[in-house]
Amino acid sequence: MNSELTQKLINMENAALDRWNNGDPTGFLEISADDVTYFDSATEQRVDGIKNLTKLYEERRGTVKVDMDEMINPIVNSTSEMAVLSFNLISHIGDKHTKWNCSEVYRLQQYGDWKIVQTHWSLVNTRTN
Amino acid sequence: MNSELTQKLINMENAALDRWNNGDPTGFLEISADDVTYFDSATEQRVDGIKNLTKLYEERRGTVKVDMDEMINPIVNSTSEMAVLSFNLISHIGDKHTKWNCSEVYRLQQYGDWKIVQTHWSLVNTRTN
Numbered sequence: 001m002n003s004e005l006t007q008k009l010i011n012m013e014n015a016a017l018d019r020w021n022n023g024d025p026t027g028f029l030e031i032s033a034d035d036v037t038y039f040d041s042a043t044e045q046r047v048d049g050i051k052n053l054t055k056l057y058e059e060r061r062g063t064v065k066v067d068m069d070e071m072i073n074p075i076v077n078s079t080s081e082m083a084v085l086s087f088n089l090i091s092h093i094g095d096k097h098t099k100w101n102c103s104e105v106y107r108l109q110q111y112g113d114w115k116i117v118q119t120h121w122s123l124v125n126t127r128t129n
Numbered sequence: 130m131n132s133e134l135t136q137k138l139i140n141m142e143n144a145a146l147d148r149w150n151n152g153d154p155t156g157f158l159e160i161s162a163d164d165v166t167y168f169d170s171a172t173e174q175r176v177d178g179i180k181n182l183t184k185l186y187e188e189r190r191g192t193v194k195v196d197m198d199e200m201i202n203p204i205v206n207s208t209s210e211m212a213v214l215s216f217n218l219i220s221h222i223g224d225k226h227t228k229w230n231c232s233e234v235y236r237l238q239q240y241g242d243w244k245i246v247q248t249h250w251s252l253v254n255t256r257t258n
Contacts, residue, residue: 072174075175077164077236079211084211086247105234107206
């Protein structure tokens with residue numbers, strides 16, 4: 001494992017989450033690549049490309065207010081040009097909490113920055129069958 | 130995109146799914162790396178490592194019987210040593226169907242084969258908040 005890259009990606013993720021938790025999706029949009037693909041538990045089908053992801057996120061702007069989140073046991077599995085960060089997350093809103101699974105695939109871009117090419121958020125314990 | 134790699138990973142995934150749909154998890158175990166991490170909608174926390182994933186899958190051996198599945202719009206985003214395959218999937222059991230999101234991160238191994246380092250399955254339309 002590359003511990004410097006691990007810390008860098010965790011910091012990027014946390015910075016974007018801090019903005020997200022206050023209703024601002026721009027942090028995630030800024031670190032997502034043009035060809036990003038996206039899943040969450042509310043999307044009927046995968047969302048493809050930054051344009052479509054921007055549209056989805058703008059619909060949610062101002063609607064999220066998370067009081068606090070806990071990123072649990074983040075792990076990065078990396079090669080020189082691509083890395084996957086995965087973690088569990090507990091988000092707290094008042095006295096309610098929600099448990100999430102998250103995987104974020106980052107790719108090294110042409111100018112040396114890392115951007116997300118695949119985001120997958122899902123709710124824990126939702127098996128229905 | 131590397132169309133040869135894309136087809137290869139889709140074929141690997143479908144071959145493992147065919148076995149999974151008949152109660153046999155070995156196909157996925159054979160193409161998962163030692164340091165694989167795993168999420169699905171029923172796991173309380175991420176499952177880390179092939180040993181723990183084997184334990185989880187062996188508990189499910191023989192319990193799954195999917196009549197047919199449809200892999201929808203698979204996309205591969207790749208670099209030379211890592212790639213992420215993502216797709217929607219509809220699995221049919223009798224007249225019931227279940228919709229899934231799936232992302233699979235594959236890494237090129239030392240001997241030229243590709244193995245999964247991150248699996249994330251989730252159910253579609255399960256938002257509760």
